[in-house]
Amino acid sequence: MMKRRAAMVFLMIVAVVAWSASGFAADRTKAALVIAGKLGDASFYDSANAGLRRAEKELGAAVKVMECNFDPANYVTYIATAAKNFDLVIVVGFEFIDAIEQVAPKFKKTDFAYFDVDGKTENVTYVDFKENEGSFLAGALAAMMATRRNDPLVSGKAIVGAVGGEDIPVIHNFLVGYEQGAKHIDPNCKVITGFVGSWNDPARGKEMALNQHKNGADVIFQVAGGSGEGVIAAAKEARFYAIGVDSPQEHLAPDVVLTSMLKRLDVATFDMIKAKAEGRFPRDTTVSYELKNGGVDLSWSESALRLIPADVAARLKAITKDIADGKIVVKEYK
Amino acid sequence: MDLLRATLRMAAPLLYAALGGAWTQQTGILNIGQEGAMLLASFFAILGNYHLGGWIAGVACAVAASLAYNLLFGLLCVTLRSNVWVVGMTLNVLADNVVMILMKYFFHTKGGFRDPSIVPMPEVSLSFLPDWLDGLSIAVWGAFAVLAVMLWIDRNTVFGMRLKGAGNNEEALASAGVSPARMRYRTLLVNGVLVGIAGAYLSTSYLLAFVSGMSAGRGWIAVAAVIFGDGRLGWTVVGVFLFGLAQAAGIELQSHGFSSHLTLMLPYLLVIVALVAKQWRLPGRLHAPGRKTPHSGESHTKR
Numbered sequence: 001m002m003k004r005r006a007a008m009v010f011l012m013i014v015a016v017v018a019w020s021a022s023g024f025a026a027d028r029t030k031a032a033l034v035i036a037g038k039l040g041d042a043s044f045y046d047s048a049n050a051g052l053r054r055a056e057k058e059l060g061a062a063v064k065v066m067e068c069n070f071d072p073a074n075y076v077t078y079i080a081t082a083a084k085n086f087d088l089v090i091v092v093g094f095e096f097i098d099a100i101e102q103v104a105p106k107f108k109k110t111d112f113a114y115f116d117v118d119g120k121t122e123n124v125t126y127v128d129f130k131e132n133e134g135s136f137l138a139g140a141l142a143a144m145m146a147t148r149r150n151d152p153l154v155s156g157k158a159i160v161g162a163v164g165g166e167d168i169p170v171i172h173n174f175l176v177g178y179e180q181g182a183k184h185i186d187p188n189c190k191v192i193t194g195f196v197g198s199w200n201d202p203a204r205g206k207e208m209a210l211n212q213h214k215n216g217a218d219v220i221f222q223v224a225g226g227s228g229e230g231v232i233a234a235a236k237e238a239r240f241y242a243i244g245v246d247s248p249q250e251h252l253a254p255d256v257v258l259t260s261m262l263k264r265l266d267v268a269t270f271d272m273i274k275a276k277a278e279g280r281f282p283r284d285t286t287v288s289y290e291l292k293n294g295g296v297d298l299s300w301s302e303s304a305l306r307l308i309p310a311d312v313a314a315r316l317k318a319i320t321k322d323i324a325d326g327k328i329v330v331k332e333y334k
Numbered sequence: 335m336d337l338l339r340a341t342l343r344m345a346a347p348l349l350y351a352a353l354g355g356a357w358t359q360q361t362g363i364l365n366i367g368q369e370g371a372m373l374l375a376s377f378f379a380i381l382g383n384y385h386l387g388g389w390i391a392g393v394a395c396a397v398a399a400s401l402a403y404n405l406l407f408g409l410l411c412v413t414l415r416s417n418v419w420v421v422g423m424t425l426n427v428l429a430d431n432v433v434m435i436l437m438k439y440f441f442h443t444k445g446g447f448r449d450p451s452i453v454p455m456p457e458v459s460l461s462f463l464p465d466w467l468d469g470l471s472i473a474v475w476g477a478f479a480v481l482a483v484m485l486w487i488d489r490n491t492v493f494g495m496r497l498k499g500a501g502n503n504e505e506a507l508a509s510a511g512v513s514p515a516r517m518r519y520r521t522l523l524v525n526g527v528l529v530g531i532a533g534a535y536l537s538t539s540y541l542l543a544f545v546s547g548m549s550a551g552r553g554w555i556a557v558a559a560v561i562f563g564d565g566r567l568g569w570t571v572v573g574v575f576l577f578g579l580a581q582a583a584g585i586e587l588q589s590h591g592f593s594s595h596l597t598l599m600l601p602y603l604l605v606i607v608a609l610v611a612k613q614w615r616l617p618g619r620l621h622a623p624g625r626k627t628p629h630s631g632e633s634h635t636k637r
Contacts, residue, residue, distance in 0.1 A: 038434075038444045038445045038546055039443065039444050039445050040437070040443035040444045040445020040446050040447075041445040041446060042445070042446060045445070046445070067444070070547075161589075164594075167594045167595060167598075192589050193588075194585065194588035194589060194594065195594035195598065197598040198550055200545055200546060200547035200548060200550060201547075201548065202541050202543065202548055203344070203347075203536055203540050203541060203548065203550070204344075204550065204581070204585070206540065206541060207343065207344060207581075207582070207585055208585050208588070208589075210340070211336075211340065211585045211586055211589050212589055214336055215589045215590075226445065226446055226545040226547070226548070227545075229446060229448070229541065229543055229545055230541055233541050233542065233543070252448065
């Protein structure tokens with residue numbers, strides 16, 4: 001462990017030196033994205049990165065991604081390094097919940113945007129996603145599809161499944177909404193849930209999805225990061241429906257992935273950088289991304305529209321409106 | 335029966351790595367580099383499969399990568415006589431990072447890679463097999479074939495005896511004209527092939543994608559099984575299946591509403607209980623006279 005840490009510290013020093021040497025033009029907004037895991041998950045972090053790249057292109061911002069690789073030893077140091085060198089530090093991942101409170105108050109000149117958790121810390125703007133609202137739609141969709149007649153992929157039983165990554169509050173917030181959404185369609189709908197216990201064990205994610213399918217679930221919602229790749233692989237193999245998460249994941253298996261519950265980290269990331277560039281960054285507040293402002297939504301891609309029947313889609317639109325208008329109140333996991 | 339099927343699927347990669355590790359353990363090397371080797375192999379299986387086309391190319395690349403890794407391990411631990419723990423840990427970290435660099439180079443991403451052109455390893459589908467055994471990957475059956483062959487070699491051949499000689503009393507083995515170092519290299523090569531197949535199974539059979547960190551501790555569980563079995567194949571296999579069964583049962587229990595905190599703990603809890611129970615029952619075994627403990631590679635450093 002020591003060796004690894006020493007190596008990390010050394011690499012960080014090299015990285016910092018390299019940065020300062022390269023130098024940035026003074027007038028460009030400098031934004032860093034610090035993530036707990038790694039890019040390439042085709043989901044959560046990639047979504048945030050998409051927003052960052054858009055800001056780079058459209059706003060000419062100087063951007064940098066720092067990946068912590070799920071190594072807690074990196075959390076504090078990476079945020080601090082980013083804070084020293086950038087005007088805006090966007091921190092993504094539940095795992096940083098303590099690290100951000102430790103670091104942010106010490107860098108008065110830097111703005112911090114912390115995604116995925118609600119809270120209160122000096123210098124930190126919390127960006128709160130109402131994943132429960134988007135998941136409500138996913139649950140309603142799952143229940144409607146599972147009980148559909150004449151669909152070869154479902155048996156018509158009112159049972160739906162959900163596979164989570166680690167057992168943490170954010171994921172429970174997804175599940176609470178999902179369950180409520182399924183029960184909104186059919187009060188007797190059974191919801192099977194399970195946790196893989198890891199974000200990068202697709203083999204076990206697959207096993208879990210196969211097990212839920214065996215227990216009657218014909219539509220399974222994955223909220224498991226890299227492990228969710230296994231859920232989609234299981235759906236492809238055993239022929240049932242899956243619902244993706246965070247980024248549009250329909251392309252991973254176009255005939256079985258119904259849609260994806262999008263958490264628009266890309267929109268939020270872009271918005272934050274834009275606000276900073278235009279000098280109107282909302283400091284020390286909580287910004288909500290919800291169904292109403294498109295911060296969360298189902299992905300209505302071409303392949304989704306092909307798989308989701310028109311009447312189901314219409315009903316989902318109606319539900320979306322009801323939630324936005326406050327006619328349906330989606331429970332939150334606290 | 336579905337539970338058994340799930341157990342087989344989950345135990346297969348563990349079985350390969352544990353069997354390979356059991357032999358190296360017999361020659362006095364506790365191979366703790368398994369996790370890195372498996373991850374490396376998973377990656378190279380995808381790389382070979384995607385670029386060269388076909389699952390055989392994938393498996394070949396995986397085995398080659400794993401062999402190279404195990405040879406490096408051998409060079410450091412056998413020839414240069416370094417501490418296995420230091421070398422093993424270092425190689426595990428190295429593999430993780432090498433994979434990341436290569437991912438970036440070949441696939442321009444770091445988290446995961448999947449492509450529809452990746453060819454899965456074939457499944458064995460025979461009409462006389464019962465449902466729960468039908469359609470399992472060839473690699474699962476391969477694991478049992480390897481188990482049978484290794485058990486036979488272990489019990490009935492001179493090679494099997496020499497393995498134990500290298501671990502228990504290398505001076506005696508050397509005086510019989512057999513180089514203990516050569517025995518160790520041989521077991522490392524066998525281990526390399528086996529872990530290579532295990533890695534290929536994970537990424538090109540179980541899943542048709544590579545996700546960084548996808549070995550997800552399986553190499554370590556294999557090491558635990560080897561320690562549990564103290565290098566003996568039979569007990570090591572028992573350890574593997576206990577763990578596989580506990581994993582499958584844990585998933586089943588979650589589907590019936592049990593808390594994930596308890597069910598995810600189950601396999602690991604079982605490993606601890608099994609290790610404690612075993613030592614409890616055989617307190618004198620490890621310190622039996624005339625038998626050096628083979629742990630940590632010290633048994634073959636010159637004293």
